[in-house]
Amino acid sequence: MPYARYGRKVILQGNEACAKAAVYAGCKFFAGYPITPSTEIVELMCSEMLNSGGTFIQMEDEIASACSIIGARWGGKKAMTATSGPGFTLMQEAIGFAAVTETPMVIVNVQRGGPSTGQPTKSSQQDIYQAKYGSHGDYEIIALAPASVQEMYDFTIRAFELSEKFRTPVVILADEIVGHMREKLIVYSGEKRIRAGYRHYVLSPQDDFFTGNNTLVEGQLHDSEGKRVGHLPNRSAYYVNSINRKITRHIDEIEDIETFYMADADIAIIAYGSVSRPSLKAVKTARGINVEAERRMRLLNRMIGRKIDKNPYSHLNIGLIKINTVWPFPEKRLKHLAEKCKYIFVPEMNIGKYFREIERCLKESRVISLPKLGGDIHTPDEILMAIVREVGNSE
Amino acid sequence: MRLNIRFAGAGGQGVIRSSILLAKAYGLGEDMNVTQTQSYGPEARGGACKAEVVVSDEDIDYMKIDDVDVFIAYNQTGYDKYCDDLEEKDLVVINSTLVETNNSNHYKVPATKIAEEMGNPLAVNMVMLGALTKLLPNLRYQKVIDVIKEEFDDSIVKGNIEAFDRGYSYMEEKEAMNGEPPESL
Structure with a gap:
């Protein structure tokens, strides 16, 4: 930021x-x-x-x-x-x-x-x-x-x-x-x-009521003076285009995407909001990045009841793309960032919604939804295990 | 260093408040990264209540706890609910007035008794926090006192600090008696 x-x-x-x-x-x-x-x-x-x-x-x-x-x-x-x-x-x-x-x-x-x-x-x-x-x-x-x-x-x-x-x-x-x-x-x-x-992107009148101008605030489609144009097809179309374009055309200015460990990644997690945090933990664990990885290993050993010495996720080259501005959908930038990724995982605390946008955008990759309902956030292990299920264990 | 600290007890015992104080002492006093979360729902007086604090010198990515290091039980219900998650290495502090257990590794603080003897039954959490401060690594006594002073109304600061000191010195005496400092984490 x-x-x-x-x-x-x-x-x-x-x-x-x-x-x-x-x-x-x-x-x-x-x-x-x-x-x-x-x-x-x-x-x-x-x-x-x-x-x-x-x-x-x-x-x-x-x-x-x-x-x-x-x-x-x-x-x-x-x-x-x-x-x-x-x-x-x-x-x-x-x-x-x-x-x-x-x-x-x-x-x-x-x-x-x-x-x-x-x-x-x-x-x-x-x-x-x-x-x-x-x-x-x-x-x-x-x-x-x-x-x-x-x-x-x-x-x-x-x-x-x-x-x-x-x-x-x-x-x-x-x-x-x-x-x-x-x-x-x-x-x-x-x-x-x-x-x-700001006057650049806007069609409607912009004066506040208290600045001394007469201002029409109109819910019907209108022109720059606030006068209705709903009966005029061309002007109406222009207006609707205008309120959409002022955002879609300035997506470069609006969009905010953070990437973590994406330089050599061929598997990407795309997440937004709080779910991006266990996702980042999952990425760091797979890459053995901090001392926390050791703790994860211990936890994993306990879960499966036998000891593994090697990081079982070291074969995964995972990175994280964290989308901060979910709308407008940052399609172009996402395409560029994820172009080398064979697998894309989209963990969400819903039935799998934003995943559809991503799937539509990244046609070359295999996009997999990781939905979670019930009110709890994904754990890093859940995310990692889902990835291993899809990508396979190391040989 | 990463510490996963879990508090469990009943609504009204000051469980969440003590977790916030601890988070502030670590976060602002000791300048560590902290994340505090709590169970949110029918935490009216008497209901089950849980709070969690993650303390770390690294960035805290995952904000919840899946591997407890420190467990503080204010009552039996809370202890029973989460005692299965405990490992031998974990540091466990219990309010021994209300929690019964045979485990000799746990630190037992009769917090409710101490608070009631002081005529300040609301300060159970302060007694527990005092004992905990003595046991936790990289946490200075004065930093917690500073947070208590800032957090509470002037009218109750004195009573709370007194209760905090009682808990702290109780643990100090215990340690002196046993002659072995708690294992560092």
Whole structure:
């Protein structure tokens, strides 16, 4: 991430880090309805907004939460809301409205198990498609998937930057594990200056209500003055193209992919969010990278009841591709990074969704889904054993 | 060095709080990498409750625990639930007022008794944390005290530090009696 590592070291929960980051990014309006497992964001925002001269409202539901932050943004305040699966479902209508009115907004979805009320206290990555396709109509969205508390902090700041720059809703797709985990992180003091009112990529009027201009905020397709063009096929098509292209054409600028040990890898794990962490552990174990490998060996010996001296995974040249910006899908870059890989494994805490995107993109490789349902995260051993099952043991 | 520390007990005993304090002492005081996770759900008073802390001088990739090094049991239910995962090398501290076991390798601290004698029954976790601080490697007494001072309201800091000291000195005396320091991990 492009943020300098200076500031104060603290230990916070992921949810708390998200709230702190929002304040640092200049969020001045928060509306939300507390829902497990994102409640801590709402809780902390309540006091943080009070201390930083912002506004906090506990709304009657998530529909109102999402609508009110759109209003707040047009009123000139950077705004955020936080929720989990069931609330995110209710927010979809407002997300579509924000997309068509080109309103910057940040929505934190701390994912829990679904469908419906599902598993409130357990983790999942089941909302990955909903983040992109949740509302009706053609629109593009930006979604970031943090895997650590520091990333929860950094990505929240980046979400505000991206949403202002591309004037679009940005979703932070966290999950229960990241939200409730406590880790050491670096927080910054003061307030970051994030430029608002970029004009490059946007068609709709962009003035905030309080800057002295007349502004039309229109849910129908419209022109640069906010006037309706829904009855004009050409202009309408141009508009829909425009709100999609402003994101797809700047994917180089938006995308954020980290690679680990990919230089000589012919097997790649592609992961996002918290699952990328056991994946990285699996990669390091296979490559015998740190002292932790010894511990793994001992564990393995205990599991199979006999002693193996050699690292049983040393024949695997595994690397990890960690996708931080899950949407827009970084197709071109992924193709380039994984071109030498014969096998691609995609562990996810859902029934195997994002795997389809990757399979579509990497036609040359054998793409294998490693889904896990039930609310627990993959263990490094599960990932490694699945790889060995597919690739085979060493001779 | 990597330490996988697991706390188990009942909701209301301060299990999660003590794990947070330990994570902060290691993370901020000793500048190690830490990850603290906890069971999340019906952890109302009396329900089963678990917290885990990973301490490492390397990056912590996998945030959960699959191989316990240190186990702290606050009550019998918690002990019974996780004692099967233990190996001989593991450091085990139990609240011996509430946990019964025949294993002589465990460190037994009558934490509930000590806390009740002090007239501060809520400070069971502080007694346990004190004993634990004495036993854990690369953790300085003062760093934990600093965290306690910062974490709690002024009105209860004194009582908590007192309880912490009781646990710490209990373990010190035990060690002096036995004459053998705990095996380093």
